[in-house]
Amino acid sequence: MSDSPEGAASDPDAEIMRATYRALQEHGYADLTIKRIADEYGKSTAAIHYHYDTKDDLLVAFLDYILDRFVETIHEVETTDPEQRLNLLLDKLLVAPEDHHDLLIAVLEMRSQAPYKDAFGERFQQNDEYVRYMLETVIDRGIQEDVFVDADTEHVARALMTIVDGARARAVVLDESDTLATARRTADEYVSAVLKHETSERE
Amino acid sequence: MSDSPEGAASDPDAEIMRATYRALQEHGYADLTIKRIADEYGKSTAAIHYHYDTKDDLLVAFLDYILDRFVETIHEVETTDPEQRLNLLLDKLLVAPEDHHDLLIAVLEMRSQAPYKDAFGERFQQNDEYVRYMLETVIDRGIQEDVFVDADTEHVARALMTIVDGARARAVVLDESDTLATARRTADEYVSAVLKHETSERE
Helix, strand or coil, rough: CCCCCCCCCHHHHHHHHHHHHHHHHCCCCCCCCCCHHHHHHHCCCCCCCCCCHHHHHHHHHHHHHHHHHHHHHHCCCCCCCHHHHHHHHHHHHCCCCCCCCHHHHHHHHHHCCCCCCCCHHHHHHHHHHHHHHHHHHHHHHHHHHHCCCCHHHHHHHHHHHHHHHHHHHHHCCHHCCCCCCHHHHHHHHHHHHHHHHHHHHHC | CCCCCCCCCCCCHHHHHHHHHHHHEEEEEEEECCHHHHHCCCCCCHHCCCCCCCCHHHHHEEEEEHHHHHHHHHHHHCCHHHHHHHHHHHHHHHCCCCCCCHHHHHHHHHHHCCCCCCHHHHHHHHHHHHHHHHHHHHHHHHHHHHCCCCCCCCHHHHHHHHHHHHHHHHHHCCCCCHHHHHHHHHHHHHHHHHHHCCCCCCC
């Protein structure tokens, strides 16, 4: 542990994940190799293979790692007010952190490989289910508290994820900040239309 | 021309495009080679290289070809009623023709390559602009005829394309018919909210 470049708190898995992140940002998915990840890790490829048999195993772990990071940021949303909480969730889903663009590109590449790699597909499905579960929970809460009108919660969560995935797919080809801003506004308009009481429907 | 397997009306370019379509359906983007396209074409790789210098040149032409086919189906929409016309456009954008799934996967793969291949990116941008132009035209017409309320036409077109691209991205990872049906319903709800007069707002 003492040779960790990022402090004693790091474990090898987390370090390899951070190295993968940097290697993906630099080389993209198609040109990613265990050698390039090892270079970022500052160790030999054998040190990587000790933890992960294949590049795909490592990338599946990386998808889990991204999901975990995302879940952590979601748990930072501390408000219990359903309307505010839904807003903040949509912010997290649709506002790009800095230096995020290369990761977005790499994730879209992995996503496009899902039909050929079951383990990738499973992670994307799991990720989607988890985020929809969080959206459904806050929407159900809002309906119970009469902050939102009665609605088909499952459909609304799927609709919002369609907008989120659309924004991400468009960000790779078009201007990222525009596509995310458009999607954020669209999500607001959609939430107003299907969840808000009449009075607040048209600002 | 007489050796065309698909009738005298075929030209070599169109035949090569159809061969590319079949090769993509069978092998996917990553495993696509000029040899495999030539096999589908029923001629030598030299016959392909006579028309296209590289695989990327051919694939750029293929993206144009798909756009042209889509524009043709759009021109089949004969109604001039803005509400009906918008509905039919959304149907075309969000209802999958049979055997369409493999093409959807191949197109998402090409889309994920856009950051590395400018010519791919240009085609996707051009395609997006053209479809948004068609959506804007019908929405503007509807506003002029007072079928729709006044709205930010450009934003509404971008919002609808976000839903369309989201559905396509999700279809590759999740169940295709579900994601397209969800997106179609979301598009309807969105159109009702931002374009329809109050009376028809909540069915």
